[in-house]
Amino acid sequence: xxTPITLLSTLISRLGIRLPLPLLLxxxxxxxxxxxxxxxxxxxxxxxxxxxxxxxxxxNNPDLAFIPRLAAQNPxxxxxQLEAFRDGSRADPPATIYMWPIAQTLSAQQIxxxxxxxxxxxxxxxxxxxxxxxxxxxxxxxxILKADVPACASCHGPKAAGNGIFPRLAGQxxxxxxxxxxxxxxxxxxxxxxxxxxxxxxxxxxAQMSAVADYLSSL
Numbered sequence: 001x002x003t004p005i006t007l008l009s010t011l012i013s014r015l016g017i018r019l020p021l022p023l024l025l026x027x028x029x030x031x032x033x034x035x036x037x038x039x040x041x042x043x044x045x046x047x048x049x050x051x052x053x054x055x056x057x058x059x060n061n062p063d064l065a066f067i068p069r070l071a072a073q074n075p076x077x078x079x080x081q082l083e084a085f086r087d088g089s090r091a092d093p094p095a096t097i098y099m100w101p102i103a104q105t106l107s108a109q110q111i112x113x114x115x116x117x118x119x120x121x122x123x124x125x126x127x128x129x130x131x132x133x134x135x136x137x138x139x140x141x142x143x144i145l146k147a148d149v150p151a152c153a154s155c156h157g158p159k160a161a162g163n164g165i166f167p168r169l170a171g172q173x174x175x176x177x178x179x180x181x182x183x184x185x186x187x188x189x190x191x192x193x194x195x196x197x198x199x200x201x202x203x204x205x206x207a208q209m210s211a212v213a214d215y216l217s218s219l
Contacts, residue, residue: 043113050102051114060124065175066094071121077167078115080192082106090191092183124171130214132207137215139208147203152212155196160219165193170219177213182206 041049047057051070055061059070070078084090085103106114130136141158143151155166162168169177183189185201201209 041110043110043115043117046106046110046114047117051118054098055118058121059118060121062125062127062173065173066179067173068176069124069172070118071171072123073118073168074162074164074166075112075115075119076164077162078118079111080165082111082114084191086111090189092180092188123168126171126219127174127217129218130174130210132211133214133218135208135215136211136213139212140215144203144208149200149203152200160216169216172216174210174213174217177216178209181209181213 047055051057051059054064054067055070059073061067061069081090082103085095085099086106088096088100090099103111139149140152140156140160143149143154152169153160156162156169157166160168160170180189181197181201181204184194184197185204187198189197204212
């Protein structure tokens with residue numbers, strides 16, 4: 001089922017209104033932040049009123065390529081990222097614009113509940129393999145010895161299911177993965193544990209990043 005933001009974007013397009021999607025999302029964040037500030041709400045209530053607009057209620061939105069799918073994600077990782085949004089230590093552009101205002105309204109208990117909700121959802125449906133998925137599989141499973149790139153599977157697991165601080169990557173939007181790899185490489189993402197990824201990403205070309213993203217999105 002399409003998320004409200006997808007339906008609204010489609011409607012605006014059909015009406016001939018030229019409103020960039022990032023601006024549309026930003027305008028909706030004002031409303032979502034106001035809703036998130038209501039005290040006493042549980043994790044599922046927060047998801048239904050604040051997270052659903054972009055991520056969908058079950059965290060498997062396939063329509064917005066630059067927004068992560070959260071279904072079946074490791075709760076430890078979700079919690080860590082929400083805390084980083086809340087304290088400002090994760091400062092990539094989408095984080096500062098869209099996630100900071102919402103996360104800053106959440107209590108520690110609410111963060112735990114939201115993380116548990118998304119972690120309990122069924123894994124997202126994989127995307128069809130991208131054009132360079134076979135190359136990406138080789139990099140993910142075996143790394144690139146001559147470029148000093150370790151196997152991604154050594155931390156994220158052979159099926160990219162993740163573990164603890166290492167996120168689940170299977171079935172993730174390829175464009176989102178590519179953007180994050182670039183943020184790690186440039187140092188834009190400098191949140192907790194980001195240096196682990198930077199030491200990998202600085203040795204990857206854009207083509208190799210795209211290949212890994214193509215493969216992971218198909219799992």
